[in-house]
Amino acid sequence: MRTLKYVILGLLMKKPMTGYDITKEFNSGVVEFWSAKHSQIYPELKRLTKEGLITFETVISGEVMEKKLYSITEEGIQDFKQWLILDPEVEPFQKDLFRLKMYFSESMNKSDVINLIKCQIDLHKRKRERLLETFKNYSFVPKPGSQEFSDYIVVKGAIMREDYYIDWLELCKNSYLDE
Amino acid sequence: MRTLKYVILGLLMKKPMTGYDITKEFNSGVVEFWSAKHSQIYPELKRLTKEGLITFETVISGEVMEKKLYSITEEGIQDFKQWLILDPEVEPFQKDLFRLKMYFSESMNKSDVINLIKCQIDLHKRKRERLLETFKNYSFVPKPGSQEFSDYIVVKGAIMREDYYIDWLELCKNSYLDE
DNA sequence: ACCAACATGTAAGAAGTTACATGATTTA
DNA sequence: TAAATCATGTAACTTCTTACATGTTGGT
Numbered sequence: 001m002r003t004l005k006y007v008i009l010g011l012l013m014k015k016p017m018t019g020y021d022i023t024k025e026f027n028s029g030v031v032e033f034w035s036a037k038h039s040q041i042y043p044e045l046k047r048l049t050k051e052g053l054i055t056f057e058t059v060i061s062g063e064v065m066e067k068k069l070y071s072i073t074e075e076g077i078q079d080f081k082q083w084l085i086l087d088p089e090v091e092p093f094q095k096d097l098f099r100l101k102m103y104f105s106e107s108m109n110k111s112d113v114i115n116l117i118k119c120q121i122d123l124h125k126r127k128r129e130r131l132l133e134t135f136k137n138y139s140f141v142p143k144p145g146s147q148e149f150s151d152y153i154v155v156k157g158a159i160m161r162e163d164y165y166i167d168w169l170e171l172c173k174n175s176y177l178d179e
Numbered sequence: 180m181r182t183l184k185y186v187i188l189g190l191l192m193k194k195p196m197t198g199y200d201i202t203k204e205f206n207s208g209v210v211e212f213w214s215a216k217h218s219q220i221y222p223e224l225k226r227l228t229k230e231g232l233i234t235f236e237t238v239i240s241g242e243v244m245e246k247k248l249y250s251i252t253e254e255g256i257q258d259f260k261q262w263l264i265l266d267p268e269v270e271p272f273q274k275d276l277f278r279l280k281m282y283f284s285e286s287m288n289k290s291d292v293i294n295l296i297k298c299q300i301d302l303h304k305r306k307r308e309r310l311l312e313t314f315k316n317y318s319f320v321p322k323p324g325s326q327e328f329s330d331y332i333v334v335k336g337a338i339m340r341e342d343y344y345i346d347w348l349e350l351c352k353n354s355y356l357d358e
Numbered sequence: 359a360c361c362a363a364c365a366t367g368t369a370a371g372a373a374g375t376t377a378c379a380t381g382a383t384t385t386a
Numbered sequence: 387t388a389a390a391t392c393a394t395g396t397a398a399c400t401t402c403t404t405a406c407a408t409g410t411t412g413g414t
Contacts, residue, residue, distance in 0.1 A: 088298035164343035
């Protein structure tokens with residue numbers, strides 16, 4: 001499916017970036033719904049350059065250090081835009097390790113299950129806090145179609161996801177505690 | 180991380196199964212949070228057998244057809260139980276192709292975005308209906324710690340997930356329509 | 359007789375992770 | 387001057403998907 005290809009093209013649609021920038025985007029940015037390591041990104045950037053979908057400009061940082069600042073080409077833009085509207089009906093299958101463990105929870109001691117659930121609740125509450133921190137920056141809903149709206153709606157979705165997940169975890173926990 | 184290994188061990192904890200059964204479990208069962216093709220499952224079953232974590236018994240179906248009915252060994256049970264309680268703090272990163280597309284929505288025509296969102300809403304509403312069909316079978320909450328509870332809580336979580344996702348999609352759609 | 363479902367495997371390749379490898383720049 | 391971060395790459399390996407390959411069984 002070459003999803004990484006399209007993620008990179010999409011990021012370069014927003015602005016020119018280096019491989020390092022793209023890597024950071026995955027590790028600390030708003031992009032919490034896809035990931036890739038630099039070892040996957042650099043070869044893909046090479047490939048996309050060879051395919052003519054992106055180009056780079058060498059920029060000097062400091063005295064000698066060369067950065068490759070990549071931009072999307074017209075051909076890349078066309079390819080990317082086609083991908084966006086393609087296959088709108090694909091079933092979004094998602095792996096979920098914790099749900100998997102809950103499916104096997106009958107093999108655990110009750111105290112272990114409860115401990116596991118509590119750990120997850122902590123994790124998701126912390127994640128929710130981090131997202132709310134970002135969300136606070138929006139004093140109004142950006143205009144749909146703008147780059148700000150894309151950011152906004154994705155962060156909003158992430159918070160809603162954490163809310164639902166925490167609700168489910170609390171339900172799991174209470175089922176065990178109420179017993 | 181050998182997650183497939185543990186998924187298989189977990190399924191065999193529930194009951195003995197053939198490779199075919201395990202494949203079906205991923206394609207049509209309650210297990211909507213992990214997946215694997217038979218081409219990955221059969222080699223893994225071989226490997227687990229060699230590792231002594233599972234064994235099989237050859238069963239004849241009909242006249243000649245041989246099935247391999249796999250069971251988990253004591254060693255497998257110990258390994259599996261350790262895995263369950265290991266690393267309770269792992270961040271559950273999840274890829275989400277549609278959220279990715281929404282993050283890039285500024286590159287689409289508004290009508291294309293709306294069309295894409297409507298498609299997703301349909302998809303998730305249908306999935307929700309299918310899950311509710313399964314959920315109807317529970318007239319009461321099974322006892323925590325039982326196999327039935329594991330099934331129940333996972334289906335419940337899946338429905339909650341669809342609910343949140345549909346809410347988010349409606350929010351996306353309405354942002355574009357209200358404009 | 360035919361077809362859907364049962365049943366098991368291998369091969370080739372794509373996607374993703376971990377480890378190896380190197381060097382420059384900035385900030386404390 | 388040491389450490390953190392910036393910056394780019396390759397190699398080996400695991401994981402996952404698609405395609406190839408074969409044969410049986412049960413229902414109509």
